[in-house]
Amino acid sequence: MSLTPASTELTIGERVYDLTHHTPMMVQYLNLKAQYPNALLLYRMGDFYELFFSDAERAAEILDITLTRRGTDKAGNTIAMAGVPFHAADSYMARLIAAGQTVVVCEQVEDNNKDDAESANKNNDAKAKDKPATGGIMRREVVKTLTAGTITDDALIAPNATPTVAALDVKLPRAGSSQPIGVAVSQLNLAAGTITTQEMHGTDKALEALRTEVQTVLARFAPSECIVSERIDEHWLAWLRSVIDCPVIEVAAADFHPEHAPVTLCQQFAVERLDGLGIQDKLLAQTSSAALIHYARQTQQRQVPQVNQLLVEDNNDYLIMDASSQQNLELFAPVTPNGTALTHVVNHCKTPMGRRLLVQQMKRPLRSRTLINQRLDAIEHLLNPIDDTTASAIDRLQSVLAEIGDVERISSRIALMSAKPRDLRKLADAIHNSARLQETLTQQGINLNDSGLLPILLQSFPAELPAIQETAALIDRAIVDEPPAHIRDGGMLATGYDEAFDKLTHLHDNVQSTLDEMAEEARQTYKLPSLKVGFNKVSGFYFELPKVQAQSAPAHFIRRQTLKNSERFITEELKTLETDYLSAQTRALAREKMLYNALLETLGEQLSALQQFSAAVAHLDVLINWAQLADSYQWQRPIMTDTADSSIDIRGGRHLVVESALRNHARMDASTPPNFVANDCALGSDEYPERLLLITGPNMGGKSTFMRQTALIVLLAHCGSFVPAEYASIGNIDRIFTRIGSADDLAGGKSTFMVEMIETATILNLASAQSLVLMDEVGRGTSTTDGLAIAHACVGRLQAMGCLTLFATHYFELTQLAEASDGVRNVHVAASEVDGQLLLLHKIRTGAASSSFGLHVAKMAGIPNDVVEDAKEYLQNLVQQTQAHHALDMPSHDKNDLANSHADKSESADTKGVQYTDDLFADIADSTDDKPMQNQQLAACQLLGDSDPDALTPKQAHDLLYQLKQLLEC
Numbered sequence: 001m002s003l004t005p006a007s008t009e010l011t012i013g014e015r016v017y018d019l020t021h022h023t024p025m026m027v028q029y030l031n032l033k034a035q036y037p038n039a040l041l042l043y044r045m046g047d048f049y050e051l052f053f054s055d056a057e058r059a060a061e062i063l064d065i066t067l068t069r070r071g072t073d074k075a076g077n078t079i080a081m082a083g084v085p086f087h088a089a090d091s092y093m094a095r096l097i098a099a100g101q102t103v104v105v106c107e108q109v110e111d112n113n114k115d116d117a118e119s120a121n122k123n124n125d126a127k128a129k130d131k132p133a134t135g136g137i138m139r140r141e142v143v144k145t146l147t148a149g150t151i152t153d154d155a156l157i158a159p160n161a162t163p164t165v166a167a168l169d170v171k172l173p174r175a176g177s178s179q180p181i182g183v184a185v186s187q188l189n190l191a192a193g194t195i196t197t198q199e200m201h202g203t204d205k206a207l208e209a210l211r212t213e214v215q216t217v218l219a220r221f222a223p224s225e226c227i228v229s230e231r232i233d234e235h236w237l238a239w240l241r242s243v244i245d246c247p248v249i250e251v252a253a254a255d256f257h258p259e260h261a262p263v264t265l266c267q268q269f270a271v272e273r274l275d276g277l278g279i280q281d282k283l284l285a286q287t288s289s290a291a292l293i294h295y296a297r298q299t300q301q302r303q304v305p306q307v308n309q310l311l312v313e314d315n316n317d318y319l320i321m322d323a324s325s326q327q328n329l330e331l332f333a334p335v336t337p338n339g340t341a342l343t344h345v346v347n348h349c350k351t352p353m354g355r356r357l358l359v360q361q362m363k364r365p366l367r368s369r370t371l372i373n374q375r376l377d378a379i380e381h382l383l384n385p386i387d388d389t390t391a392s393a394i395d396r397l398q399s400v401l402a403e404i405g406d407v408e409r410i411s412s413r414i415a416l417m418s419a420k421p422r423d424l425r426k427l428a429d430a431i432h433n434s435a436r437l438q439e440t441l442t443q444q445g446i447n448l449n450d451s452g453l454l455p456i457l458l459q460s461f462p463a464e465l466p467a468i469q470e471t472a473a474l475i476d477r478a479i480v481d482e483p484p485a486h487i488r489d490g491g492m493l494a495t496g497y498d499e500a501f502d503k504l505t506h507l508h509d510n511v512q513s514t515l516d517e518m519a520e521e522a523r524q525t526y527k528l529p530s531l532k533v534g535f536n537k538v539s540g541f542y543f544e545l546p547k548v549q550a551q552s553a554p555a556h557f558i559r560r561q562t563l564k565n566s567e568r569f570i571t572e573e574l575k576t577l578e579t580d581y582l583s584a585q586t587r588a589l590a591r592e593k594m595l596y597n598a599l600l601e602t603l604g605e606q607l608s609a610l611q612q613f614s615a616a617v618a619h620l621d622v623l624i625n626w627a628q629l630a631d632s633y634q635w636q637r638p639i640m641t642d643t644a645d646s647s648i649d650i651r652g653g654r655h656l657v658v659e660s661a662l663r664n665h666a667r668m669d670a671s672t673p674p675n676f677v678a679n680d681c682a683l684g685s686d687e688y689p690e691r692l693l694l695i696t697g698p699n700m701g702g703k704s705t706f707m708r709q710t711a712l713i714v715l716l717a718h719c720g721s722f723v724p725a726e727y728a729s730i731g732n733i734d735r736i737f738t739r740i741g742s743a744d745d746l747a748g749g750k751s752t753f754m755v756e757m758i759e760t761a762t763i764l765n766l767a768s769a770q771s772l773v774l775m776d777e778v779g780r781g782t783s784t785t786d787g788l789a790i791a792h793a794c795v796g797r798l799q800a801m802g803c804l805t806l807f808a809t810h811y812f813e814l815t816q817l818a819e820a821s822d823g824v825r826n827v828h829v830a831a832s833e834v835d836g837q838l839l840l841l842h843k844i845r846t847g848a849a850s851s852s853f854g855l856h857v858a859k860m861a862g863i864p865n866d867v868v869e870d871a872k873e874y875l876q877n878l879v880q881q882t883q884a885h886h887a888l889d890m891p892s893h894d895k896n897d898l899a900n901s902h903a904d905k906s907e908s909a910d911t912k913g914v915q916y917t918d919d920l921f922a923d924i925a926d927s928t929d930d931k932p933m934q935n936q937q938l939a940a941c942q943l944l945g946d947s948d949p950d951a952l953t954p955k956q957a958h959d960l961l962y963q964l965k966q967l968l969e970c
C-alpha cells in the first residue's frame with residue numbers, strides 16, 4: 001500500500017485508486033483492503049459479506065457465484081462486486097481457503113445485534129447509536145485472517161484434515177566459502193499448540209541429496225501452507241514451489257530476522273534462554289520457528305498462548321521414508337482414485353485427535369527400541385484384560401472414546417477466545433466421560449502406580465488433574481444443557497450462574513404474565529370485559545377494544561391504531577413496561593456476552609492441563625486402535641532386534657490392504673477367494689544371510705504385493721504396532737526406499753523413465769546398509785537391452801552397499817547373479833498352467849521363475865482372442881526370424897539392432913513372454929559374436945522354433961530348458 005502526500009490516491013497491488021472518486025464507504029473499504037493486498041477481503045454489509053474489484057472476480061470464479069457491480073466510481077469505472085450471505089458464510093469461506101486463498105474478515109463493529117462471536121468479543125457493549133461513525137458510515141474492523149494452515153474452526157476445516165503451516169529458511173554460504181548450505185523447516189500446528197523443527201546441512205555438490213532430505217521433512221509435515229521470507233533465494237523458492245503441494249506465501253523478512261528470533265522464542269515458550277529448547281546452536285531452526293509465531297499472531301490478531309511446545313526433530317530418531325516412497329506405498333492417499341490408502345484401512349480411532357495422532361505417528365516411525373516396546377507392551381496389556389474377553393473390553397473402551405469430542409481443537413479455540421457454547425458443553429461432557437474410560441482401564445488391571453505407557457497416560461486424566469475437574473464443574477454451572485450454536489443471540493448461560501443476569505432475564509421472560517395482570521386489572525376497573533393485550537412493531541405493547549367498547553375507554557388510554565372492528569390504545573404504564581422490557585433484553589444480552597468472554601478467559605488458564613488431557617486421550621485411542629486390529633486380524637507382536645547389522649525375518653506375512661480388499665470382495669462375490677496367501681521374507685537372517693532377493697514370476701503373480709507388504713510390516717513395527725504376520729523379527733532399519741511404478745511428471749517436464757531413474761539415483765546415493773530398498777521392475781521404461789543393463793548394474797551396486805533389497809524383475813538374465821554371488825537369492829511367485837489356463841498361486845518359493853506368462857495375463861485381462869492369437873503368431877515369427885538371421889551370420893551390430901527393435905516392440909505390446917524369448921536370442925547373438933553359428937546353437941534354435949511355449953506344461957518347459965542348456969554348453 002502507498003499513499004501519496006495528498007492522500008487522495010491509494011495503490012493496491014498493481015492498481016491505483018483515486019479516493020476522491022469513491023463514496024465514503026468505498027474509501028473505508030479501500031483503506032482496509034490496502035492493508036491486505038494479497039488476501040480476499042470479506043467486507044460485512046448488513047446480512048452479507050461483500051467483495052469488490054478483483055477480489056470479487058476471483059471469489060466469483062472460485063465459488064461460482066454471480067459477479068455483479070456496485071455502480072461506478074466518479075470516473076465512470078465499474079465497481080465489480082460479489083457477495084455471500086453472512087449466515088452461510090462458513091461454507092463459502094471454507095471453499096475459498098481450500099482454493100488456497102487467504103480470507104480476511106471485516107465486521108461492522110458498531111451494530112451489536114448482528115455481531116458474530118469474534119466481533120462481539122471485541123465490542124461487547126457497543127451501540128451503534130451511541131457511537132456515531134465518522135462521516136456517517138458504520139465503523140468496521142478486520143476481526144480475523146483465515147489461512148489454510150491456521151484455521152481452528154471445525155466448520156472451516158475439511159474432514160480429517162490437520163491444518164498446519166510450515167516455514168522454510170535457507171542460508172547459503174558466501175561465494176568461495178567452505179561453509180555448508182543450511183536449511184530448516186519448521187511446522188506450526190496451532191490446534192495442538194506445537195512447533196516442530198528440523199535443521200539440515202549439505203554441500204553445493206550434494207545439493208540433490210540435501211533437497212531430497214528437505215523434501216522428506218516437508219512430506220512428513222504435509223503443511224497446508226508454507227511461509228518463506230520475501231528475501232529467500234530465488235532458486236530455492238522456485239524449487240520449493242515445484243515440490244510442494246500447497247500455497248507458498250512470502251512474508252516480511254523481519255519475521256525471519258536472526259537477531260529477533262531468540263527473543264520471540266523465549267517469550268513464547270516462557271524460558272529465560274534458548275538452551276532449554278534445544279535449538280541454541282540451530283540458527284535456522286530458530287528463525288523459521290520464530291517466523292511461525294509471528295504468522296500465528298498476525299493471523300489470529302492476538303497472542304497464541306496455546307503454542308507452548310517446541311519439538312526438535314532429527315532424522316536419526318525416525319525411520320525415514322521419502323515423499324515418493326510414502327506415495328508409492330499409498331500410506332496416506334491412494335495413487336489412483338479407486339485405490340485404498342493404508343490409513344483408510346488402519347485408522348479407526350474414535351476421537352478426532354486420535355485419528356490425527358495416528359497419522360502423525362505413521363509419518364514418524366520410531367527407531368528407539370525402548371519407545372517402540374513401550375507401545376507394544378501397552379497393546380499387549382490391552383489384549384489381555386483380566387475380567388473380560390479382549391473384543392468386548394476393547395469395544396467398551398472404544399464406545400466411551402466415541403463420546404469424547406475434539407478436546408484438542410476446543411482447547412485451542414478457548415485460547416483464541418473463539419470457542420462456541422456447544423464447544424464448552426462438549427468439553428465438559430468429554431471430561432465426565434473420561435472418568436468411565438479410566439474406570440474401565442482400572443478394571444482391566446491397569447494401575448496408576450505401575451510402570452508403562454498406560455499408567456503414564458492415566459496420570460493426565462481428570463481424576464489426577466483437579467484443574468480439569470474444576471473446568472468441567474465450572475462449565476456445568478455456567479452453560480445450559482443444550483446451548484445455542486452461536487453466542488450472538490444469547491441463551492447459553494444457565495440460571496443461577498449470575499444473579500444480575502438472572503434478574504434481567506426474569507424481567508424479560510415474565511413480561512407476558514405482567515401484561516396479563518395489567519389487562520385483567522383494566523378489565524375489572526373500567527368494566528371492559530373484551531379488553532385484550534398485544535404487541536406489534538408499530539404500537540409496541542397495546543390494549544385492544546372492540547369498536548363498541550372503544551367509546552368507554554378511560555381518558556388515559558391513548559388511541560394508537562384503528563382497525564376495522566377494533567381500536568388499539570397505549571398507556572403510560574404500558575410504555576414504561578415496554579421500555580424496561582426492551583432494555584432488559586439488550587442489557588441481558590450484553591451481560592451474557594461479557595460473562596461468556598470472562599468464562600473463556602478463566603477456562604484459558606487451564607490450557608496446558610487441557611492439552612495434556614487431550615494428548616493422553618489421543619495416545620490411548622491410538623493404542624486401543626492397534627489393539628483392536630491385532631485382535632480382529634490376528635496380528636502378532638514383532639520382535640524388535642537392535643543389532644547394528646539389520647535383518648528382517650517375517651513368516652506368514654500379509655499385505656493388510658490387499659487382504660482387506662479380498663475380504664470385502666469375498667463378502668460381495670462368493671466366487672472370489674477370500675484368503676490372502678501369506679508369505680515369508682528373510683533378508684540377512686541367520687538362516688538366510690543373503691541381503692538381496694531377486695523376485696521373478698508371472699505378471700499378476702504378487703511380486704509387488706510381496707515387496708510392499710514387507711515394507712508395511714517394517715513400518716507398522718516401527719510405529720509400535722503389532723503386525724499382520726505369524727512371526728516378525730525386525731532389525732534396526734534407518735530408511736525405507738521404494739522404486740515402484742511411476743507416473744509421468746509431465747508438468748515437471750519428466751517422462752516416466754526419467755522419474756524412474758531419478759528415484760533410482762536417489763536410492764543409490766542415499767541408501768545405507770541399514771536401509772530397506774524395494775525395486776520393482778527397474779529398467780522397464782526403456783529398451784530391453786538398456787533396461788537389462790541398468791537393472792544389472794543396480795543389483796550389483798545395491799548388493800555392494802549391503803542394503804536389504806527386494807528386487808522384482810522380468811529380466812530372467814538377472815537370476816544368474818544369484819549363482820555368481822553369495823549375497824543374492826532367487827525367489828519366485830509360483831504359478832502353473834492348467835489346461836492352457838494360468839493359475840496364480842501367489843506363493844513365494846525359492847529359485848527363479850521359468851516364464852512371465854505375459855500372453856496368459858493379457859488374455860486374462862480381456863485382450864480380445866484374435867489379438868492374443870496375433871501376439872502368439874508374432875512371437876513365433878520372432879523366433880524364426882532370429883533363427884534365420886543367425887543362420888545368415890549377420891554382422892554383430894545388425895543383430896543387436898534386431899534384438900533392440902524386437903525388444904522395443906515386445907515392450908510396447910507389453911508381452912513379457914516375448915521379451916523373455918527375445919532376450920534369450922539376444923544372448924545367443926551376443927555369444928556368437930562375429931563367428932559362424934555353431935551347430936549346437938542352430939540345433940538349439942531349431943528346438944525352440946519347433947516348440948510351442950503355450951502348449952508346454954511346466955515339466956516339459958523345464959526339460960526343454962535343460963536340453964537347451966546342454967546344447968549351448970552353458
Ligand SMILES: Nc1ncnc2c1ncn2[C@@H]1O[C@H](COP(=O)(O)OP(=O)(O)OP(=O)(O)O)[C@@H](O)[C@H]1O
Pocket residue numbers: 658675676677678679697698699700701702703704705706829842843
Ligand atoms: N499373496 C497374495 N494372496 C492373494 N492375492 C494376491 C497375493 N499377492 C497378490 N495378489 C493379487 O494379485 C494381484 C496382483 O499382484 P501384484 O501386483 O503384486 O503382481 P505383480 O507380480 O507385481 O504383477 P506385475 O508383474 O504385472 O507388476 C493383487 O492385486 C492381488 O489381488
